[in-house]
Amino acid sequence: MKIILIKPNIGRREHSLYVDNASMEPLQLGILAALTPDDIDVVMYDDRLEPIPYNEPADLVAITVETFTARRSYEIADGYRRHGVKVLMGGMHVKLLPDEVREHADSIMIGDAEDKWAEMTDDLRAGNLKEVYECAPVCIPQKGVITRRDIYKGKKYMPISLLQFSRGCRYSCKYCASSVYFERRHFTRDIDEVVAEIRSQKRKLLFFVDDNIVGDKERAKELFRALIPLKIYWVSQGSLDMLDDDELMRLMVKSGCLGLVIGFESIKPESLDYMHKGVNKRFADDHYAEAVEKLRHYGLQTWAAFTIGHDTDTLESIEATYRFARKNKFTFAAYNILMPYPGTELYEQLESEGRLLYDGKWWLHEQYRFNYTAFIPKNMTPDELTEAGFECRRRFNSAGSIIYRMLEPRTNLRNPVRFFTYIVYNPVFKKEVFEKQGMTFGCKEKDDKEHEDEGYVYTSCDRQEERR
Ligand code: B12
Ligand code: SF4
Secondary structure, three states: OOOEEEOOOOOEEEEEOOOOOOOOOOOHHHHHHHHHOOOOOOEEEEEOOOOOOOOOOOEEEEOOOHHHHHHHHHHHHHHHHHHHOEEEOHHHHHHHHHHHHHOOOEEEEEOOHHOOHHHHHHHHHOOOOOEEEEOOOOOOOOOOOOOOHHOOOEEEEEEEEEEEEEEOOOOOOOOOHHHHOOOOOOOOOOHHHHHHHHHHOOOEEEOOOOOOOOHHHHHHHHHHHHHHHHEEEEEOOOOOOHOOOOOHHHHHHHHOEEEEEEEEOOOHHHHHHHHOOHHHHHHHHHOOOOHHHHHHHOOOOOOEEEEOOOOOOOHHHHHHHHHHHHHHOOOOEEEEEEOOOOOOOHHHHHHHHHEHHEEEEEEEOOOOOOOOOOEOOOOOOOOHHEEEEEEHHHHHHHHHHHHHHOOOOOOOOOOOOHHHHHHHHHHHHHHHHHHHOEEEEEEOOOOOOOOOEEOEEEOHHHHHHHHH
């Protein structure tokens, strides 16, 4: 028996194929491979990097679906189903919108696969795949499961290993899909298994993909203590309240943390109220001065994440946000346009106010483009918000800004490792600003007629890939 695992791309650039130059290993597929019994063959294809082989024989194709890859996922699923191969879909978007996904799949799995994958493979062997597998919340993620990294071999991923210590987050920011998926809960893995997983691979640079690695501070301290002897470097995501616990911060740095993605989200206290980001309120009172000072003290290279387009935002406040990040010489910054993800409180509010664009389903809409505004903002037009977001990203990542921000002695210039991180990744993200902006979702052009050729169904992406 054979299962093909697929990580879909978002889509393509307007007139050409988009190849992601900064792709990271798809962790969820490494976990699905590890959950699969040894007598079932597993291969993985990453649509961001390589063509999808629609004519490769398989008993099942399993696709991971996020909202922004839903359109492309459905194209791939439909392609395989036309060849008579059964398709199973799972992932974040499946839990948010199961009925939509079912239209493109023989079977769906709702929630974390650890609970039902074994039952699904038994059913597959018996030729009796169920239409829906509904998983119970996994209280200890990946219990006894070490990610299978052999499926990534030979593919051009960034040289960083992804893994997880915890899943979920207890906060409830209005726009956050994770908060809906995990129902505001936070679960941690067995620490000895995390250590075993790190030892099972060779890389010393790791990315804990946790929503909030300090979501349970005492457990995080236990993890950090266990990481110290491993002499690794790691990055992750964390909430600002970590800065209130000096012991936690000292252990974090000692265990090899280079820096964290931190959701500053806004410099305006009213916006923080609007999005229910209470955890940041105290830090915003002094314009994050104390927070920035502490982060520098610990030498952490911060990836500051902002969301723009809240009802309390204006074009002027967005400009101030850009200046704030540049002035504080953050190592990286993300200016994400507020996106109404299905299932979130934000989505429901905008829907009830009649403010959703693209028929309320931007992720499927032919006209929607990556990084475009998908709702009517209160204090600007949708186009103005789109343009403001692009301008923040363009200016923050300009050559002048990269040089200016580099000159921060306690973070980016602190030591050779930190300087290397800064100087290697800033140009990568600068390139991405232009490559991703305005990408179409999915790969089929409006009038593109799929055609059969020697058993293949090609979409535009696949055809162009073949020609290269
Ligand atoms: C790491 C990460 C990234 C990395 C990408 C890593 C990579 N491999 O390429 C980076 C930083 C690059 C990134 C970028 C973005 N990300 Co991101 N990211 C994450 C994060 C933090 C972890 C994802 C992960 O690896 N989780 C670990 C795995 C094991 O969990 P999992 O995918 O949920 O898988 C489990 C189950 O869902 C299920 N499952 C999953 N797939 C399948 C498939 C089948 C067949 C089955 C049966 C089961 C199953 O079983 C798995 C095991 O339990 C999530 C938050 C989260 N908690 O998921 C956000 C998240 C996925 N990202 C999000 C977003 C919006 C983005 C961006 C669009 C942001 C932006 N504006 O640029 C970009 C787009 C990326 C792109 N393709 O270009 C949103 C997506 C929301 C949504 N509804 O889809 C999330 C949920 C964050 C959030 N808080 O809302 N991201
Ligand atoms: S703190 Fe981050 S992960 Fe947690 S709910 Fe808010 S946005 Fe989501």
